[in-house]
Amino acid sequence: MKSAVSNALTIDVEDYFQVSALASHFPRAQWDAVPCRVEANVDRILSLLHEYGAKATFFTLGWVAERYPKLVRLIVMEGHELASHGYGHERASAQTPEAFRADVSLAKAVLEDISGVEIRGYRAPSFSVGAKNLWAHDVLRETGHSYSSSVYPIAHDHYGMPDSPRFPYYLTNGLLEIPVTTVRWAGRNWPAGGGGYFRLLPYPVSRWSLRRVNELDKRSAIFYFHPWEIDPAQPRVDAADARTKFRHYVNLEHMEGRLRRLLGDFAWDRVDQVFLPKA
Template sequence: MTGTPIRNAMSVDVEDWFQVQAFASVIPRENWESCERRVEANTHRVLDLFAAAQMRGTFFTLGWVAERHPALIRRIVKEGHELASHGHGHQQVHVIGEAAFRADIRRARAILEQAGGVRVVGYRAPTFSISARHTPWAHPILAEEGYLYSSSVFPVRHDLYGDPSAPRRPYLPHPDGVTEIPMTTVRAFGRSLPCAGGGWFRLLPYGLTRAGLGRVNGTEGQPGVFYFHPWEIDPDQPRAEGAGRLSRFRHYTGLRGMEARLVRLLAEFRWGRMDEVFGAVIAAPLPAAA
């Protein structure tokens, strides 16, 4: 790469260890209040890491978390990060349907704005549960509820999420909807492969993420989107009883080395908030997807 390196968007999905989709069958929503809450301490640790790296990011935060930890929300805003919505109750969009989706994102936005004292314009669906096939109504509802962009589509094939037919660059899924900023992928072997963090970042060699993101920035000349969860830097978190082998593997593998990997990534690339990195495409009208 020559000249000033491209700035990528760093994002954090603020949810607790017991709220992940992998544990939904063994930790029902009605049991959340009895679980040990670790999201506040873990997110404070993330904020410390960001401060040390002198960078800002976007915190897609559950309304459920903001309702119980308003001081954490105030710190996110005070330190210059973007406060965005991850919905309220971490429910998959294609499962709950249109009416419940509208109620969920409206409730989350109200709680976040009250706690943070700032306007919330960004949204990320739990478990990337938005797609052209299953939720064509989602982007128009987001626009009607006051959001300006979504980062909810992962253009990959996966057993829990993904829309492999989706564009790899920001696009307008519906003429009456918000801009979609998809998660970053690289093209290889005739398909789109993930290069945006999450479990892939913990499970695969660090060099793959570094090379993939470098290719997106250098060869393609595009900014990337990276994400992780506060619980991913918490190797001592409780173990979910009754969870299946695959769920345990995905959730717990690589936790002990995650923080060091993250610190390295923060140092090797330039980072910023979603609304800053993609400000132009959020503000400017895009042609609707075919």
């Protein structure tokens, strides 16, 4: 039986060659020369969501939006929320406040100009807002964003702020931060909000975790994945190290089937509909 609690489904719209772990193999200056697969993959996701009657939020790179404006308009036309993933997929933690301001301002302007809708939300690439760059929340508020989903309250080798709140909270500046969902078990936070963990672990683990959040914590969850994760035919980077290849390619061939189970087991909606106050 499908859960009665509405959860927020999110897609980080970036292509396979733009992920942080593969940055050394795809320099930014060469992106335009790399065959893109994001348009076809997002089309597949839109069809899947339509099939299950689900809505979602698409955190979209400005770089992608400029090259595929019809895709951005289709996301909006299908009733999904369009939000920002920054312009060029550079980690917030790797930027100065001035560079970060320029990046998020440009992305917001590009997305709004193409779509004709207000961009209220932002997600930092690789969840790169943490204890050392909390100033990013102030920049986001100053540039007109209403919410962020950029903090992952887990311990991870590339990101994470395990001592931060597990559920949405307002900053003193009025910005709402919506952390990616974790489950509390054995005295620590465990990832439950998607990404590589969703591909790595058996599906029942994710189902148990999300149900625990809905039923025990009595809270809505926020879940994420990427378009390249449903694309097992994507070009492989043989020169990548073993850890990177494992994280990026594990169980890609099973991802669509797992998403179908997820869409069937839980109720999914846009971030703004699940977490933001109704006007």
